[in-house]
Amino acid sequence: MVYAIAPLQDGLGFGKQVTGLAPSDIEDEAVRRELRHHWLQDGLLVFRDSEVTPEFQIDLSRVFGELEVHPIPELVTDGTPELITLVSDQNREGLFEIDGKPSIAFLPWHSDLVFTDRINHGGVLTAKQISSWGGETGFIDQVQAYDLLPDDLKTEIEGLDIVYQLCVNPGYSRYGTRSKVRTLRTSDFEKSVGPRLDTDYPPVVHPVVFTQPDTGRKVLNISPFGALHILGRDDEAGHALLQRLVDHLVSCPAYHHSWKPNEMLAWDNWRMAHSVSGAAPDEVRIMQRTTIMGDYGLGRKLSALQAVA
Ligand SMILES: O=C(O)CCC(=O)C(=O)O
Numbered sequence: 001m002v003y004a005i006a007p008l009q010d011g012l013g014f015g016k017q018v019t020g021l022a023p024s025d026i027e028d029e030a031v032r033r034e035l036r037h038h039w040l041q042d043g044l045l046v047f048r049d050s051e052v053t054p055e056f057q058i059d060l061s062r063v064f065g066e067l068e069v070h071p072i073p074e075l076v077t078d079g080t081p082e083l084i085t086l087v088s089d090q091n092r093e094g095l096f097e098i099d100g101k102p103s104i105a106f107l108p109w110h111s112d113l114v115f116t117d118r119i120n121h122g123g124v125l126t127a128k129q130i131s132s133w134g135g136e137t138g139f140i141d142q143v144q145a146y147d148l149l150p151d152d153l154k155t156e157i158e159g160l161d162i163v164y165q166l167c168v169n170p171g172y173s174r175y176g177t178r179s180k181v182r183t184l185r186t187s188d189f190e191k192s193v194g195p196r197l198d199t200d201y202p203p204v205v206h207p208v209v210f211t212q213p214d215t216g217r218k219v220l221n222i223s224p225f226g227a228l229h230i231l232g233r234d235d236e237a238g239h240a241l242l243q244r245l246v247d248h249l250v251s252c253p254a255y256h257h258s259w260k261p262n263e264m265l266a267w268d269n270w271r272m273a274h275s276v277s278g279a280a281p282d283e284v285r286i287m288q289r290t291t292i293m294g295d296y297g298l299g300r301k302l303s304a305l306q307a308v309a
């Protein structure tokens, strides 16, 4: 079977689906170039009807760049450091009530590694165990979000930065979600990582707007989950502005991926905000992801800025 590339969804404005890609296809440099082109141009690639194995997932990830080991050791997979494993299991990980409904897996809109000063360029995600309901992975295009901003906001946010810190519970993030989140069971992740947040994951700063090096397009570079405040504007007006930007971002066109077997998702993390909807609490959902290295060069540690000031 020859693989095929098509738009992901009519009228969406981002994303491609790639059907029937085989491991042998990515030995060809022309295929690798084509995939890289769409990854950068379209932001999100949905691979369907591929024979998914960890080896193929890792080899496919290397089409887009070198891989790095994720900076949170709790997530790194034993024996396969190229992969993180994200387990949602109410007996080990968090159980939440989202707007009154018990759920696992819920993750607010975010960019990966925004809590470090070097945001990775992307990831390739697979589902090891799928939920019978929920657990959809959502995507919003931040290039489109920038283009859709009113002109006055485009002017107002030029040159602004946002302070971020790793957030270990969706209910703690001021800008994570408008849903009402109640923790029914504290996750093992929160218990393990929470106490060493300030030592291992101190606050960092990223610009609100960044220009994609490969295309010259501007990106509304906001990760609601983990955002603390606009740098130097931790006041009512600053929070109102950030809330307005977050409200705009999450109202932009979104794609919600409902997982089936033999699928992989690849996204450009410098441009695609993503989220996970709450899933069936009495089941176990397991995902695995690679972390594709890169540095857009604009992140800084807050302590470094304060030392200069
Ligand atoms: O579990 C998912 O569907 C996505 C989790 C996520 O945010 C990620 O892999 O970066």
Ligand SMILES: [Fe+2]
Pocket: 110, 111, 112, 274
């Ligand atoms: Fe993520």
